[in-house]
Amino acid sequence: MKMKTLDGEQLDLPQDVVDGLKSRLRGPVLTPADAGYEDARTVWNAMIDRRPALVVRCLGTADVVECVRLARERNLLLCIKGGGHNIAGLAVADGALMLDMSLMRGVWVDPRERVARAQAGCVLGDVDRETQLHGLASVMGFVSLTGITGLTLGGGIGYLTRRWGWTSDNVGGMDVVTADGRLVRASTDDNADLFWALRGGGGNFGVVTGIDYVLHRLGPEMVGGVVAWPASEAPKVLDLYRTLAQSAPPELTLVALMRPAPPAPWLPRERHGTPIVALLACYTGDPGEGEKAVTPIKSFGKPIGDVIVRRPYAQMQSLLDATPPEGRRSYWKSEYLPRIEPGLTEAVMREAAKIRSPHSAVILFQLDGALNRLGPDHSAVGNRDARYLLNIAGSWERPDDDAANIEWARNAWREMRRFSTGGTYINFLTEDDGAERTEAALGGSLERLAQVKSRWDPQNFFRTNRNIRPA
C-alpha cells in the first residue's frame, strides 16, 4: 500500500501490516478499491479533491488509539475527518491514513448535571436533538449538518453565542488521543494547558474522541425565522439591522444577508434568482417577548416573504440546512467587525450586486454579548472583541466558473477588509489562506499554543490542520 510519510515521502506499507491493523479494529478499513471509499473521502466543498491511501471508519476510541500508534510507528501522515464541513478541506490529505469519525455519533444527556457527552463524529443536529428532549441546549452553529468537533476546536458560533459565548466556552471537558497514542482527559482539572489550547487552537494537539457540553435551559418553543425584501430596499433594511442589533438583548440574534433569492417555497416563484436582502432573527427567551422583539422586522416595509414564527428550537437549528448543500464549489472570505458602519453597508450592497452565481451571498452575523466577556486566559479562541462576522460566501456549481466566483469573493473582500477588527474566523478560512491569516485568526494565542504544541506534540505529528509548529 503506497502511503505518504510525515515528511512527504512515499512509503510502501506492507500488506501484512494493513491486515494486522484490520484485525485489531472494530471499524471498517477502506482502500480506494473499496465501496464506500469515495463517500468517505468526499467533503462538503467540491473544490477539494484529495485521496487518502487508507480510510479507517473508527467505531470507538480504541480504534483511534490503534491507528495513531501505527501511524507513529511507521511515520505515516494522518488526517482526521469529523463532519467534513471545513471549507479548506483540512479533513483529507493525499496519501494519508484518514480517520473517519463519522460513525461515532452517540450522545448521552445528563439532565441533572446539565451535561451532554457527545462522540466526536456527531453533527450539530445530533446534539440538539438529544438535548432538546430535556428542554436543554448548548451553543451549536447555524447549520445542523456541520461536525461538532471541527466547529468546537475552532471556537464555534451560533444563535446562542450572544447568551453563552463560543461553543468552546461551553465545553466541560474532552477525551483526546495524543500524539504518543495515549488517551487523556482535558478539562480545567486535567491537563489544563491542553484544554486551553483545544478550545480554539484546532486539531493540532490530538484526536478528540468525545466532548462534554455544558447545557442551558432553552425552548423547546422559541421565535425565529427569516424575512426577505427586494434588494432595492437594502439601504433601509440594513439600517434597520444596524439599529436593532445595537440594542438587541442577548436572547435575540440577528443575521443580515444579501444574495439572489433561493428557490425556497416561502418566496414567490417569480422572485427566485432575483436579488434580495433578508434578516434572520432568532429569539431564544420567552416566546411572548420574542414576538415583541421581532415586530419591527415583520412590520417593516413590504416583505416578499416572512417565515418568522413560533417554532421548535431544533427546527430553527436546521432552517438553513438546504441553502448550502454538500457538493457545491465554495470559496469564502471572512472578517470580524467591531461595528456596522454606513460605509460597510454601502460596500455590502455594492459587492452583493456583483455576485456571479445564484448561490453566493454576503452575510453579517451578529456576535457580541457573552462572546466579549471572557479573557484570553480562558481559552485559545481569542477574538473576544468581535461584534459581527462578515462572510463573503461564494458558492457555485461548475468548475468552469471557479475563476469568476473566486475573483468576485476576493474583490469584495478587498473592498470590505478595511472595516475589520483585524481578526478573522479560523473555521471560515479557505485553502489558499496562508500563515498570516492563521495569525490573524489566532492572534495573541499563537505563542502559548506553540508552547502547548511542544509539550503534547513535539514532532508535529498532527499537521493536516491550521498548523501550529512546536515552539
Ligand SMILES: Cc1cc2nc3c(=O)[nH]c(=O)nc-3n(C[C@H](O)[C@H](O)[C@H](O)COP(=O)(O)OP(=O)(O)OC[C@H]3O[C@@H](n4cnc5c(N)ncnc54)[C@H](O)[C@@H]3O)c2cc1C
Ligand atoms: C455549511 C456550513 C455551515 C457552517 N456553519 C457554521 C456555524 O454556524 N458556526 C461555526 O462556528 N462554524 C460554521 N461552519 C464552519 C465550521 O465550523 C468548520 O467548517 C469546521 O471545521 C467544521 O467541522 P467538521 O468537523 O464538520 O469539519 P472537518 O472538515 O471534518 O474537520 C475540520 C478540522 O477539524 C479537525 N477535526 C475533525 N474532527 C476531529 C477530531 N475528532 N479530532 C481532532 N481534530 C478533528 C479536522 O482534522 C480538520 O482539521 C460552517 C461550515 C459550513 C460548510
